[in-house]
Amino acid sequence: RKEVEQDPGPFNVPEGATVAFNCTYSNSASQSFFWYRQDCRKEPKLLMSVYSSGNEDGRFTAQLNRASQYISLLIRDSKLSDSATYLCVVRDFYGGATNKLIFGTGTLLAVQP
């Protein structure tokens, strides 16, 4: 079983649509959770951290369910510029090494005009 699992997509949605991505992680001791965005042939960039209480940043809302080991990202009013691969990322805890990031394979979003 992969440590971080995501639906690879692609998700093809029209502009203005609302789209949701899900992610599950296997290590219950995981410390921190993030969504990154990666454009084609570029490095990943931090989109937002995910907090237990849920958090929102403009059109983006992230949720975390520790009991189910499940993370989600909701994008409202999709823009063409949102087209990218969205990476679910977990920071694991390995005997004191708290800065190891585990990346999911990503979910590809294509927003259509």
Place this chain on the structure above:
Amino acid sequence: GAVVSQHPSRVICKSGTSVKIECRSLDFQATTMFWYRQFPKQSLMLMATSNEGSKATYEQGVEKDKFLINHASLTLSTLTVTSAHPEDSSFYICSASAAIARHNEQFFGPGTRLTVL
């Protein structure tokens, strides 16, 4: 702030040659640098973690004699792919972290695309 550069951005080489990739933190001192590899349609996979002045810690399955990492200063880490072969063709990305960074955030370089012929 928190800019990380990589050089070169792209390299094409013949099988058997060695390739060195540099990763620099431009405006902060990176206590830790990470090297990742990403094959097409796959996730970023951590190869190794390096702390300035000490030996790198390699992930399981990554050959330390093939992927040489040097972290000689707080702003520079290098990855040398020795005797590169076509299966080493990949997107290599470094990241840097500073102890003072919020949540130990990692800042990623723009990546180096290696093609071995």
